[in-house]
Amino acid sequence: MNFKRLLAKSLSDSNSKQSQQAATYISHIALVRQAADVLIERLGSRIFQQLGQQVPSSIPLLIYHSRYRYFDRVDKHKSVVDSFGCEGAVLAITTQVCEMSLDLSADLLVTAMAPASALIQRLGRLNRKVITTSKGKVKLASGRIGKALVYPWDNKKPYEKEALDTGRQLVKQLAGKEICQQDLSEITAQGSATEQKPCQSEWLEGCWCTRPDFLRESGYTITVLLKEDLADIKKAANERPDKSFKKERQGWTVPIRIIPGFQQWRTNGFYPVAPPDKVEYSAETGAKEL
Structure with a gap:
């Protein structure tokens, strides 16, 4: 380019x-x-x-x-x-x-x-x-x-x-x-940009033909924990005054692109746990889906 x-x-x-x-x-x-x-x-x-x-x-x-x-x-x-x-x-x-x-x-x-x-x-x-x-x-x-x-x-x-x-x-x-x-x-x-398309609501505008629908459009990412981080999260949680693993793990979460089959990954709380063969991570360049 x-x-x-x-x-x-x-x-x-x-x-x-x-x-x-x-x-x-x-x-x-x-x-x-x-x-x-x-x-x-x-x-x-x-x-x-x-x-x-x-x-x-x-x-x-x-x-x-x-x-x-x-x-x-x-x-x-x-x-x-x-x-x-x-x-x-x-x-x-x-x-x-x-x-x-x-x-x-x-x-x-x-x-x-x-x-x-x-x-x-x-x-x-x-x-x-x-x-x-x-x-x-x-x-x-x-x-x-x-x-x-x-x-x-x-x-x-x-x-x-x-x-x-x-x-x-x-x-x-x-x-x-x-x-x-x-x-x-x-x-x-x-407001020189063109106006946004009006957001329609099935519930308000569907009248007699209203049907169930999603509240939001699908996104491109999910928030995960890295499998290799779990031991470090546990160690860091034990060093906290409140010993809270749940609070500690929030700082270790990583947004990644949705990977097919992630639904089968194990979870920790409500976070999917990304296997090392699916996501590579560097503190310098961030998450890389393999």
């Missing part, structure tokens, strides 16, 4: 004669991939591994998504936010978790096409830090307006075509323009 070549070129330039200028340009990059029912490692983790061979070792390379143990995700969250708050270059590969939960300011955002509401949230990761000069003027701390590169998303999931069309309309509206956080707020307030 073009964004890979762009990142590779930008990163390789950091070793050139203009290394200081190049390193400043790429100082804080956020790369966003969609997370659907496809494997996370085929998206963020794969790019993480590929860029690991191209990014200079002096530049922190981070990956952050939702498929971590709860306490690992808390640590990852803090690591990403802290890294973007420091001087120097950093590159983060994330999924949609960056839309709301990450309070950071990037100098360059590379993102897949998404619905307008999601793009606005992602664009909100740019141009967040300002400083006040001695003359009382407010300006961007980076000294330049951060850029956003939006590349096509052709997969059918996780968004419907109508939702993606709102994003394409937004990009067309903003392409080539210099915008600020207030511009994004005004666009959001104007």
